[in-house]
Amino acid sequence: MSGTPAIIEHADLREHNTLAVAAKARYLVRITDVDDLTEALAWAEARKLDTLLLGGGSNLVFAGDFDGVVLHMQIRGRHWEKVSGDEAVLVLGAGENWHEAVLYAARSGYRGIENLALIPGTAGAAPVQNIGAYGVELGDTLLSVTVLDRNTQAVVTLAAGDCQFGYRDSLFKRQPGRYIILEVRVKLSRSRPLKLDYRDLGEYLGDTDRSSLTPLEVAEAVMAVRHRKLPDPAVLPNAGSFFKNPVITGAAFERLQERCPDVVFYPVEQGVKLAAAWLIDQAGWKGFRNARVGIHNRQALVLINHSGGSGAEVLALADEVRRSVLETFGVELEMEPGVVGAR
Numbered sequence: 001m002s003g004t005p006a007i008i009e010h011a012d013l014r015e016h017n018t019l020a021v022a023a024k025a026r027y028l029v030r031i032t033d034v035d036d037l038t039e040a041l042a043w044a045e046a047r048k049l050d051t052l053l054l055g056g057g058s059n060l061v062f063a064g065d066f067d068g069v070v071l072h073m074q075i076r077g078r079h080w081e082k083v084s085g086d087e088a089v090l091v092l093g094a095g096e097n098w099h100e101a102v103l104y105a106a107r108s109g110y111r112g113i114e115n116l117a118l119i120p121g122t123a124g125a126a127p128v129q130n131i132g133a134y135g136v137e138l139g140d141t142l143l144s145v146t147v148l149d150r151n152t153q154a155v156v157t158l159a160a161g162d163c164q165f166g167y168r169d170s171l172f173k174r175q176p177g178r179y180i181i182l183e184v185r186v187k188l189s190r191s192r193p194l195k196l197d198y199r200d201l202g203e204y205l206g207d208t209d210r211s212s213l214t215p216l217e218v219a220e221a222v223m224a225v226r227h228r229k230l231p232d233p234a235v236l237p238n239a240g241s242f243f244k245n246p247v248i249t250g251a252a253f254e255r256l257q258e259r260c261p262d263v264v265f266y267p268v269e270q271g272v273k274l275a276a277a278w279l280i281d282q283a284g285w286k287g288f289r290n291a292r293v294g295i296h297n298r299q300a301l302v303l304i305n306h307s308g309g310s311g312a313e314v315l316a317l318a319d320e321v322r323r324s325v326l327e328t329f330g331v332e333l334e335m336e337p338g339v340v341g342a343r
Ligand code: EPU
Pocket: 132, 133, 134, 135, 198, 200, 229, 230, 239, 240, 241, 242, 243, 244, 245, 264, 275, 276, 277, 278, 279, 281, 286, 298, 299, 300, 301, 336
């Protein structure tokens, strides 16, 4: 590589994952633009090394060391494009902090992503799992993403319709490694209706006059609601929801509801979505703690690394939880974060 970008050998990854598990990367390269990226990819390819894209490290578990090149995506930049009438497109470099982008949009009076305040991670990672919270998903406002397609080596722009967005799902999850997100465009508006009907948010707002709320006030309400239940990774290392909310068939749901009349559910197109947090909570795991890892005492979907636990310990606890929910309710849980490194 031509001197820049710098390569760090045997890089410590503890600071690079919000679960704060110890792991090392054989190499780590800081990527600040597309040239850094193509150089780093060629460098890895020449040495037959695997690559791993890393944003904020908020949705992955290092099961062990990564014997390849970590591409630490730090492509910055944010600007407005196509401002016309009430609408505007916000363009974000992949390495921009997502929450700061949400506040920036909300402070500017633009609506569309305020419910996604305080989600950890980068703008470039947001489309991968189609981040969602409080009744809004990124796919609702995403206009397009600019990517490097590793199959063709071309930089191309994919419209939202090409991204195959689903619940915590996208093209980028279905074809892992093919696309590297460089830039994200979200289409915002000063006049689109605010989304305030998610239960926790509605309860928090109480009898506040909905008609005069600004997007910044909604972002602040979302932050307050999240602070009540979701631990700050800087204080209690975690990776947010550790499991997806499972979707089961209508018939399986009827059997479950007969046994458990209180089961928390939401009808969806493909069947019935269950609250994984409720299942884990009812199976008795909320607040559980072994020596170093545990389950959050205010939201059973969140695994916590209390004091220097390893990725293997986190995953072993996740396996126990999964097995217990399967035995208790006959429902399979699927992990939300990705697993990296030797398990
Ligand atoms: N519940 C329990 N026990 C708990 C927590 C929740 O029984 O310990 C019940 C609640 O009473 C509620 C239901 O489970 O009836 C759902 O709980 P909540 O509204 O907190 O949402 P969730 O389904 O657990 C999802 C997302 C979160 C997102 C919130 C708010 C998933 C996997 N998680 O959580 O996303 O912030 O909704 O929209 O879809 C993330 O992906 O990392 C994440 C935090």
